[in-house]
Amino acid sequence: PCDQDCDIPLVSSYKQHIRRGPRVRLIKTISVEERFYMTCRAAYLSVFRSSLVNMTSKDQLCSVLQQAGKNPSQKALDKYWPPGTNKLNFDDFCEILKKEKAAEPDQLMRIFKKFDANCDGYISHDELSRILTSSGEKMSPKEVDEIFSLADVNKDGKLDYAEFCRLLESTVEQCQNAALEKLEADAKLKRQNFGNQMDNSPQSLESQPELPASETQPRTEPETTQRKDSRSSSRPSSARSRRSSLSTAITMGAGSTKSGRLAEPKSLQVPAALGCFYLEEDGTIVSLQYRLIIPETTSVYLTIRPLNLSPIPDKPSPWMYVDSALYVVMGNETKEDSNLVCFTELRDKERFLWRGERNAGSYLLLPFTTGCRLMKRTRKTATKTAQLVNRTQSGELELTKEFQVALSDIFEVIDLDGSGLLSLEEYNFFEQRTSGEKCDEDAWAICKENFDTRKNELTRQGFLELNLMEANDREGDPRDLWLTLEAMGYNRSLEMVEACPFVIAVYCEDVKATLQAVHLDSGIKMLNSAVQRSITSKAEARSLKGHENVLVYTYKGESRISSVIANKSNQKVTVHINNEQSKNCASSRGMSVFAVEVPARTKMVCQHVMALNEQQEWTYNCVETIIPSL
Numbered sequence: 001p002c003d004q005d006c007d008i009p010l011v012s013s014y015k016q017h018i019r020r021g022p023r024v025r026l027i028k029t030i031s032v033e034e035r036f037y038m039t040c041r042a043a044y045l046s047v048f049r050s051s052l053v054n055m056t057s058k059d060q061l062c063s064v065l066q067q068a069g070k071n072p073s074q075k076a077l078d079k080y081w082p083p084g085t086n087k088l089n090f091d092d093f094c095e096i097l098k099k100e101k102a103a104e105p106d107q108l109m110r111i112f113k114k115f116d117a118n119c120d121g122y123i124s125h126d127e128l129s130r131i132l133t134s135s136g137e138k139m140s141p142k143e144v145d146e147i148f149s150l151a152d153v154n155k156d157g158k159l160d161y162a163e164f165c166r167l168l169e170s171t172v173e174q175c176q177n178a179a180l181e182k183l184e185a186d187a188k189l190k191r192q193n194f195g196n197q198m199d200n201s202p203q204s205l206e207s208q209p210e211l212p213a214s215e216t217q218p219r220t221e222p223e224t225t226q227r228k229d230s231r232s233s234s235r236p237s238s239a240r241s242r243r244s245s246l247s248t249a250i251t252m253g254a255g256s257t258k259s260g261r262l263a264e265p266k267s268l269q270v271p272a273a274l275g276c277f278y279l280e281e282d283g284t285i286v287s288l289q290y291r292l293i294i295p296e297t298t299s300v301y302l303t304i305r306p307l308n309l310s311p312i313p314d315k316p317s318p319w320m321y322v323d324s325a326l327y328v329v330m331g332n333e334t335k336e337d338s339n340l341v342c343f344t345e346l347r348d349k350e351r352f353l354w355r356g357e358r359n360a361g362s363y364l365l366l367p368f369t370t371g372c373r374l375m376k377r378t379r380k381t382a383t384k385t386a387q388l389v390n391r392t393q394s395g396e397l398e399l400t401k402e403f404q405v406a407l408s409d410i411f412e413v414i415d416l417d418g419s420g421l422l423s424l425e426e427y428n429f430f431e432q433r434t435s436g437e438k439c440d441e442d443a444w445a446i447c448k449e450n451f452d453t454r455k456n457e458l459t460r461q462g463f464l465e466l467n468l469m470e471a472n473d474r475e476g477d478p479r480d481l482w483l484t485l486e487a488m489g490y491n492r493s494l495e496m497v498e499a500c501p502f503v504i505a506v507y508c509e510d511v512k513a514t515l516q517a518v519h520l521d522s523g524i525k526m527l528n529s530a531v532q533r534s535i536t537s538k539a540e541a542r543s544l545k546g547h548e549n550v551l552v553y554t555y556k557g558e559s560r561i562s563s564v565i566a567n568k569s570n571q572k573v574t575v576h577i578n579n580e581q582s583k584n585c586a587s588s589r590g591m592s593v594f595a596v597e598v599p600a601r602t603k604m605v606c607q608h609v610m611a612l613n614e615q616q617e618w619t620y621n622c623v624e625t626i627i628p629s630l
């Protein structure tokens, strides 16, 4: 067999291949309607700051349609913008976009062909000029020149119109994609409406209205003043005279976090499974999901809690106060919308649990955290970046102590069964998170030949060696190492601030159940739908005055309050949320004033709210107000 020197290039080329690959994360599948809605938003937001801003001219409508890849004629624009119209809103735009046909290159081709007198595939400047200035929507000679200079690709004074049509087609596509990409990249715009967690100030509710001031402030100020009796329990304010709003005030006691209240049974434990919540760039939180198979009906205890990685007993890991939950759905990976069975509603210190009878069956366990305590942070550029690799006196690269500690913690987190060894499957969950690709059996065999392994699995030492080799591959350039660290939630000071490792423990009486990590493409959707269902099934719905079709469900758990807005109407509604009168609270949105758009006939989690300081009483006081669409 080969010696070390012969093997190393093989492994490195494998690793390099992986590193070059796109950093694909979870594939989020979206429906046709969602895609359409996103296209609408993307186009609208490439022209306007917010979808609450109205279009006030035909020209604006035209630009937005063009952003959406359409090429409306003057006639069509006149139809959409009849005389006397002074504004149209986002909904109107969506309707128009539905009607507006895509620009048709074929049709254009036919027109060109008609004017191509000698059928050579070219049109001269003069011919084009005659066409465009004499028929249809007449253009000025200057406009014709502009078009011609754009379209005469090879500058020979003749227009290759087939090429021109192709160009047009791809521009339309590029336009649409660019707008969507911009929306994707602009996490702030996306969060404003898609119910994700917000960044900034993880510790406090700052007032940061995202909407144009003129749209929000006048409507909400009268609502939020003079509310003194915040101690009343879950009672709508009769003083509220504004028609389209709803107010809820609930006071919660200081943390009832007595421990030992719900002791775990010590025996009959299914081997625990580890996992981790990771914050994505856009503020969504993802994690692996788990399959629990119970062979016979039995009593079950399910618990989830953050995993402490600190070696110092008095100084637990900083994420220990992050809330967690497990949603249990009847397992069917092929369906996105599964049946919610139960969720961990009880709380015992940092542990959340559910106990009861469960029938035999295959269940999916979906880990969840509200995001109130796990949020994007603003990067502190002033802080010094940690050093990852160093050269010894003899010129060899070595991993710094700090980096070794971080890698060792990472190893702990990705070793899902806590066996002290990484299996190929465990390693692949890690690769999927950090590089988006998988390692196959062959590559794994090479890994095993080069790095320390035991029982076909990678040891902690082997994992460090693998990272050292990656540093060597890059001649000490730490950029790729940082990509991995960032995907794992580390900041530049090597603190894990955008992730929270957790432990799931399951106890089944008298039966041998199994628990295993699985990766689901539809995971986020399934979780969202389970969270929504848990709220709507446990809370009473109240409609906003004057809008019987818009309901707010407010669920009060042991340590959080969560709300869902349901829109039964056939129109999108925009609801303005104001938490400014709340006390000692943190919202999963990271701000106290914001708006959510709820598309027609859908439900959406509005926010989760928890105490900022658990040791003190806290008051949830929220006013939901419909923002009229005109």
Ligand SMILES: *[C@@H]1O[C@H](CO)[C@@H](O)[C@H](O)[C@H]1NC(C)=O
Pocket: 331, 332, 333, 334, 335, 362
């Ligand atoms: C999942 O759903 C499909 C289609 O609805 C069904 O055929 C299949 O039996 C289901 N599987 C389980 C495990 O329930």
Ligand SMILES: *[C@@H]1O[C@H](CO)[C@@H](O)[C@H](O)[C@H]1NC(C)=O
Pocket: 378, 379, 380, 381, 383, 384, 491, 492, 493, 494, 495, 497
């Ligand atoms: C990393 O996080 C720690 C803890 O929150 C913080 O003190 C430090 O400034 C952060 N470093 C950077 C570079 O943001």
Ligand SMILES: *[C@@H]1O[C@H](CO)[C@@H](O)[C@H](O)[C@H]1NC(C)=O
Pocket: 387, 390, 391, 392, 393, 400, 401
């Ligand atoms: C890097 O190596 C030198 C000796 O070669 C040592 O003095 C220094 O402390 C090391 N730095 C780190 C961050 O480990």
Ligand SMILES: CC(=O)N[C@H]1CO[C@H](CO)[C@@H](O)[C@@H]1O
Pocket: 551, 566, 567, 568, 600, 601, 602, 603
């Ligand atoms: C409250 C609510 O969600 N109402 C309706 C929303 O739209 C869906 C789909 O049409 C209906 O099934 C809900 O009843």
